Each structure stands twice: as C-alpha cells, then as structure tokens.
Amino acid sequence: MGAVKSKRMPRAVRERQMMDAAVQTFGQRGYRAASMDEIAELAGVSKPLVYLYLHSKEDLFSACIRREAEALVAAVRAGVDPELPADGQLWSGLRAFFTHTAENPDGWAVLHRQARSHGEPFISEVVVMRDEIVAFVTGLIGAAAREAHRDPALVDRDVAGLAQALVGAAESLAGWANDTPGVSAKEAAATLMNFAWAGLENLMHARPWQPPADAS
Amino acid sequence: MGAVKSKRMPRAVRERQMMDAAVQTFGQRGYRAASMDEIAELAGVSKPLVYLYLHSKEDLFSACIRREAEALVAAVRAGVDPELPADGQLWSGLRAFFTHTAENPDGWAVLHRQARSHGEPFISEVVVMRDEIVAFVTGLIGAAAREAHRDPALVDRDVAGLAQALVGAAESLAGWANDTPGVSAKEAAATLMNFAWAGLENLMHARPWQPPADAS
DSSP: OOSOOOSOOOHHHHHHHHHHHHHHHHHHHOTTTOOHHHHHHHHTSOHHHHHHHHOSHHHHHHHHHHHHHHHHHHHHHHHOOTTSOHHHHHHHHHHHHHHHHHHOHHHHHIIIIITTSBOTTHHHHHHHHHHHHHHHHHHHHHHHHHHHOSSOOSOHHHHHHHHHHHHHHHHHHHHHHHHSTTOOHHHHHHHHHHHHHHHHHHHHTTOOOOOOTTOO | OOSOOOSOOOHHHHHHHHHHHHHHHHHHHOTTTOOHHHHHHHHTSOHHHHHHHHOSHHHHHHHHHHHHHHHHHHHHHHHOOTTSOHHHHHHHHHHHHHHHHHHOHHHHHIIIIITTSBOTTHHHHHHHHHHHHHHHHHHHHHHHHHHHOSSOOSOHHHHHHHHHHHHHHHHHHHHHHHHSTTOOHHHHHHHHHHHHHHHHHHHHTTOOOOOOTTOO
C-alpha cells in the first residue's frame, strides 16, 4: 500500500517459490535432466540459497514428492462431502482428483512418473501416498456397501480389491487426460464413474456379475 | 533313452535357461541389486557365457522385458475367443491376464515394477507393450459397442478412456493379487468384471451414469 517493498522475503515464501520451480522442472524435464541451476534461475534465487534451504537435489526431489502427495490427498479428502449418498461421494471425490491432476500436471508427473522412475527412496515416498488414497477409497466403498445392505455380502477383501481397481483406473486415466488435448477433469471423472459406478452399485446391492456357467 | 547325455545344449535352450534365471533374479531382487554372477549361477552356466550370449546386464534386462511383454500380450490375445459375446470376451481376456501374471509373478514384477523404476531405455520398452494392450482392449470395447447398437453413442475418445481405465485397473489389481495371499486369478478377474462390466454394458446400450443435476 505504497510502503517501500522489502527485498527480503519471508523464508516460507522463498521456499515455496523454490519448490514451485522444482516441481515444474522435475515434472517437465525429469529428475536426472533437471539441474539445480535451472531451478534456482526459475525461482529467481541464487543456487547457494537453494542448497542452504533444501540441502541437495535428492532432498529437494523428496520434498517435492511429499508436498505434491499431501496436496493431492488433501484435495481428494476436501472434495468428498460425507453427507452425500454413495455415488455422490464417489463422483465428488473423482471430480476433485481429476481437477487437481489437471490443474497440477507437473505435480502429477512428479508423483506418477518421475518418483517411480528413480528407485529408492523416492518410490517409497509415493507408495505411502498411494496407500493412503487406497485406504480412503476402501473406506468410501466399505461405507457405501454397509449403507446399501445390512448383511454385508461384500467381504473386506472384495472391498480392498475394488479400491485397488478404482485407484489404478484413476491413475491411468489421469495420465491419459493430461496427455490428450481437450479432455476435461469432468469428462475424465465421468468416464470413470460410468466405468465403475454401475458395477459398484450392483455389488453393493448383492447383484454381482456372474461368470458364464460353462466357464471354470 | 539310455543314450549318452551330451553336455552341449542347443543355444536356444541355454539362452532360455539364462533368461529364466535373469527374470527370476531381476523380478525378486530388482535391477540394481541383481548380479550377473547370481544369474549365471542360477542358470548353471559360466558368467562369460552369459556375457557372450547377452552382452551386458542392460541388454539382458531389456531382453527380459521384451520376452515377458511378448508372453503377456500373447497370453491375453490367445485367451480371448472372438466368437464369444462381449462380456465373455472381456471375461476370458481378464482370466488370461490374471492367470498369466499369477503364474509369472517375477515376469510381472519385471514389467510393472522394475522396468519402470530404472529410467530409459527400459521404460520405453514397457510403454510399447502397454500401448499394445491398450489398443487391443480399445478394439474389444469398440467392437462390443458397435455390436450393441448401430448408432454409436460411444465416441472414439470415450472408448479410448475406458480402455485406459480398464488397463490401469488390471495393472493395479495384478500387483495386489500377487501381494495378497490366497487371491486367485479367477477372483481377481471376477473383481474387475464386477467393477467394470455393468458400467460398460450400460454405456454400450447408451445408458450412461448421469451426474446429479445440481453438480456443475
């Protein structure tokens, strides 16, 4: 408001700028090709400052994975309204997921492509996040199944398998949506609802798909 | 039949033994931890012979990815009977996929985990295989949709998205089935049919899931 601008920014602001630059660079160019020079330049800070704050390229990459994983999990949790009926919860969670991955394509590339391509310790970081998402989806499907009928025909292992299928499908679709011009987050979410919801709904009402009688 | 056993095996047999040993070692211990000594010992041949036939650890790993990818694609293609109705084709293809990944857990670990964790050129090898599977599934879903109604409400992009969802779900479930004691190939395939089929069938008959009216 007319005050003299300080050249000294709060540490948190600087760190965020560095992390933003790092996610963009790692996501677009990959872990190996990304240089600390490039990241520092994009963040508008000196390279020694990046090392001072974030220590090493490996630490910086790990910090990016953690930040992007937390943001994605938070976006999905915030998107689900627990007051909605089961299909509304699933729809709102998928909308939140695909909106977040569409709006943060570099972050999604870091999590889904880069973090898995460079061995440990990065894979472990992203596995923790994936397990958290699977647990959350398992809870959603389990709650919906209990809501649908009192004598649960869906055993825990079925619910666990369905959650794995849903998460795997969402991961695959998010990559496809980001790589395919013109696919919106809503369209990707609707594709997955169409794919998944009718089957889940049938299962929850104990109407499973039956293999043909002659199949072993 | 009583003849003196030759100590000289045909080259093809030796190579297969080496490749079997390499897939087992890479799949169980990972690319980096696997040693050529270990692979040679497991194959019952000398280390120089492995190098003579397969040149380097990198070439050997690439050869394993190619062999396992070809075997998986061939198993899925062979499993689908084109005379069956659409759900029978999908069911038989999924049975073949999960049977193959259950019977070849080391091969599946090489394709799904190891090949993606060690950068290029390995990722490209496995992406080629995945694209081939997606194209095959796209063909199956497209044919089923055309069979179901003459005026296709399912546009090509929808079919492409559904194929991505199905392949992603199958990949995720195969890893879960191999890591979870007692999950059979049939159970994994039935989980995915339950998840996917009802939705696909509705779509093919132009009965899509509709978002709630108040959702944007």
